[in-house]
Amino acid sequence: MEFKKQLKNYQNIINEELEKYLRKQECPEKQLNDAVEYSLMAGGKRLRPTLVIAVYKLFKTDIQTCMPYAVAIEMVHNFSLIHDDLPGIDNDDFRHGKPTNHKQFNEATAILAGDSLLNQAYITIAEDINREKDITNITKKAKIFEEFAKAVDRMIAGEHIDTECEGKQISDDCLEYIHKNKTAALLTLCVRMGAILAEVTEVELRKLTNYAEKIGLAFQIKDDILSVEGNEKILGKPVGNDARLKKVTYVSKYGLEGAKRILEEITEEAINELKEYGEKAEFLKELAIYIKNRNK
Amino acid sequence: MEFKKQLKNYQNIINEELEKYLRKQECPEKQLNDAVEYSLMAGGKRLRPTLVIAVYKLFKTDIQTCMPYAVAIEMVHNFSLIHDDLPGIDNDDFRHGKPTNHKQFNEATAILAGDSLLNQAYITIAEDINREKDITNITKKAKIFEEFAKAVDRMIAGEHIDTECEGKQISDDCLEYIHKNKTAALLTLCVRMGAILAEVTEVELRKLTNYAEKIGLAFQIKDDILSVEGNEKILGKPVGNDARLKKVTYVSKYGLEGAKRILEEITEEAINELKEYGEKAEFLKELAIYIKNRNK
Numbered sequence: 131m132e133f134k135k136q137l138k139n140y141q142n143i144i145n146e147e148l149e150k151y152l153r154k155q156e157c158p159e160k161q162l163n164d165a166v167e168y169s170l171m172a173g174g175k176r177l178r179p180t181l182v183i184a185v186y187k188l189f190k191t192d193i194q195t196c197m198p199y200a201v202a203i204e205m206v207h208n209f210s211l212i213h214d215d216l217p218g219i220d221n222d223d224f225r226h227g228k229p230t231n232h233k234q235f236n237e238a239t240a241i242l243a244g245d246s247l248l249n250q251a252y253i254t255i256a257e258d259i260n261r262e263k264d265i266t267n268i269t270k271k272a273k274i275f276e277e278f279a280k281a282v283d284r285m286i287a288g289e290h291i292d293t294e295c296e297g298k299q300i301s302d303d304c305l306e307y308i309h310k311n312k313t314a315a316l317l318t319l320c321v322r323m324g325a326i327l328a329e330v331t332e333v334e335l336r337k338l339t340n341y342a343e344k345i346g347l348a349f350q351i352k353d354d355i356l357s358v359e360g361n362e363k364i365l366g367k368p369v370g371n372d373a374r375l376k377k378v379t380y381v382s383k384y385g386l387e388g389a390k391r392i393l394e395e396i397t398e399e400a401i402n403e404l405k406e407y408g409e410k411a412e413f414l415k416e417l418a419i420y421i422k423n424r425n426k
Numbered sequence: 427m428e429f430k431k432q433l434k435n436y437q438n439i440i441n442e443e444l445e446k447y448l449r450k451q452e453c454p455e456k457q458l459n460d461a462v463e464y465s466l467m468a469g470g471k472r473l474r475p476t477l478v479i480a481v482y483k484l485f486k487t488d489i490q491t492c493m494p495y496a497v498a499i500e501m502v503h504n505f506s507l508i509h510d511d512l513p514g515i516d517n518d519d520f521r522h523g524k525p526t527n528h529k530q531f532n533e534a535t536a537i538l539a540g541d542s543l544l545n546q547a548y549i550t551i552a553e554d555i556n557r558e559k560d561i562t563n564i565t566k567k568a569k570i571f572e573e574f575a576k577a578v579d580r581m582i583a584g585e586h587i588d589t590e591c592e593g594k595q596i597s598d599d600c601l602e603y604i605h606k607n608k609t610a611a612l613l614t615l616c617v618r619m620g621a622i623l624a625e626v627t628e629v630e631l632r633k634l635t636n637y638a639e640k641i642g643l644a645f646q647i648k649d650d651i652l653s654v655e656g657n658e659k660i661l662g663k664p665v666g667n668d669a670r671l672k673k674v675t676y677v678s679k680y681g682l683e684g685a686k687r688i689l690e691e692i693t694e695e696a697i698n699e700l701k702e703y704g705e706k707a708e709f710l711k712e713l714a715i716y717i718k719n720r721n722k
Contacts, residue, residue: 218533237514276552
C-alpha cells in the first residue's frame with residue numbers, strides 16, 4: 131500500500147479506537163470531558179500511536195494487543211500539548227488551526243484536562259494489565275508500564291529545561307539533552323512498546339531503539355526548521371515563535387542549512403537500522419522520510 | 427502510645443521514606459526537582475500515607491510492603507495542591523505558611539512540577555510491581571494500580587466541578603458529589619490500599635471502606651469550617667477565601683452550626699465501623715477525632 135494511504139489507514143484505526151475512550155455521558159464534570167475530547171480529537175498526526183502499531187506489525191498481526199498502548203501514548207502526547215500551550219508556559223493561542231484548550235475553554239479546565247489525560251493513560255494501561263490472565267504477559271506489560279512512566283518523566287523534564295533555557299546561550303550538549311528528553315524519549319518509547327509487545331529479541335530491540343532515537347531527533351530538528359520557514363496556514367499555528375521567545379533550536383545553533391544537513395544524515399542513519407527487515411519495513415522507512423519532509 | 431506521639435512517629439517514617447525519592451543530583455532539570463522537593467517536603471500533615479500504613483498495621487507488621495503506596499499517594503496529593511494553587515485555578519499565594527510553588531519558583535515550573543509528581547507516583551508503583559516475583563502479589567498490586575489511577579481520576583474531576591461551581595447555586599447532591607470526588611476518593615483509596623496489601627477479607631474491606639468514606643467526608647466538612655473560622659497563622663493560608671470566591675461548601679449550605687453537627691455525626695459513624703478491632707484500631711479511631719478537631 132502506498133505510504134500516505136497506509137498512514138491514513140493507521141490514523142483512522144487510531145481515531146476509531148480513541149473514540150471508545152471518550153466519556154460522552156452526562157455528568158457534573160461534563161465540561162472537563164469535553165475539553166479532553168476537544169484536544170484528543172483535534173486531528174493530530176497520530177504519529178506516536180502509528181509507530182507503536184507499525185513496529186508491532188513488523189512481527190505480528192493481532193494489532194488489538196498493542197492498541198491500549200497506542201491510545202495511552204496519544205493521551206500523554208495530548209496532555210503535554212495542552213500544558214505546553216498554557217499561558218504560564220508557551221502561551222500559544224492556536225494548535226492544529228483551532229484555539230488551544232485554554233482559549234476554547236478556560237485555564238482551569240485546560241490544566242485539569244491535561245492532568246486528566248495523563249492520568250487516563252495510566253487507567254488505560256492498568257485496565258489492560260488486569261485483563262491479562264497469562265503471567266508472562268502480565269510481567270511483560272508491567273515492564274512496559276515502568277518504561278512508559280519513565281519516558282513521560284523524561285518528556286516533562288525536557289519541557290522544563292526547554293522553558294528555562296529560553297533566551298539563554300546554551301551548550302550543544304544541553305541542546306541535545308533537551309531534544310532527547312522532550313521529544314525523542316516518547317517516540318523511542320512508542321517503538322520499544324511495539325517491539326516488546328511483539329516479543330522481539332534483545333538485538334532487534336536495540337536496532338529498533340536506534341531507529342527510534344534517530345527519528346526522534348529528526349522530528350525535533352524538523353520542528354525547529356518549520357518554526358522558521360513553515361507555512362502558518364498549513365501548520366495551524368504562528369511561525370517565528372521560537373525566534374520571538376529566543377528559544378535555542380537546531381536552527382539558532384547550526385543555521386537553517388546546517389540543521390537541514392543534519393536532518394538528512396540522521397534520517398539516512400535511521401533507515402539503515404531497518405535494512406534487515408527489507409520490504410516489511412517499507413512503511414517505517416517511509417515514515418522517517420515523511421518526518422523529514424512534512425510541512426506541518 | 428499516645429495518639430499525637432504515634433502520629434508524629436508516622437510522619438517521621440514517611441518523611442524519611444520520601445527523602446529517598448528526592449532527586450538531589452546535579453542535572454539540567456535541577457530547578458524542576460527542587461520545585462518538586464519544595465512542595466513534597468513542605469511539612470504537610472502526611473494524613474494520606476499515615477492512613478495507608480495504619481490500616482496495614484491493623485493486620486501486619488512489615489510496613490515496608492506498603493511504603494511505596496504511601497509515597498505514591500503523598501506525591502499525588504502534592505501534585506493536586508500545586509495545581510490547585512495555580513493562578514488559573516485557586517490563585518493562592520500561601521500553603522503551609524510558605525509561598526505556593528508558583529510564587530516560590532514560577533508558573534511554568536509549578537505546572538511541570540505538578541505533572542512530574544503525578545507521574546512519579548506511577549514510577550513508584552511500577553517499580554514496586556516489577557520488584558515483585560510472586561504472581562499473587564503482582565496481580566494484587568496491579569489491581570491496586572488500577573484502583574489508584576481511578577481514584578486520582580475522581581479527584582481531578584472533583585477539583586474541576588469545584589472550580590466550575592464557584593459562585594453558582596448548586597444542589598445538595600452536587601455538593602456531595604464534589605466532596606466525594608475531590609477529597610474522599612483519595613482518602614478511601616489510602617484505606618483500601620492498606621487493607622488490600624494486608625490481604626483482608628471482602629467483609630473487612632467493605633467496613634474499612636465505609637470508615638474511609640466517612641472520614642473523607644468529615645475531612646472536607648472540617649476544611650469548609652476552617653475556611654470560615656480557622657486561625658490564619660495556624661492554617662498558614664488566608665481565611666475567608668471560600669466565601670470570597672462564593673464557593674459552595676457545607677457551611678454555605680447548612681450554616682456553621684449545621685456543618686458542625688453533621689461533622690459530629692459522621693465522625694461517630696466512622697468510629698463505629700472499627701468496633702470489632704477493639705484496642706488495635708485505637709489510632710484509627712483517634713485519627714477520625716483528630717480530623718474533626720484539627721485546627722489546620
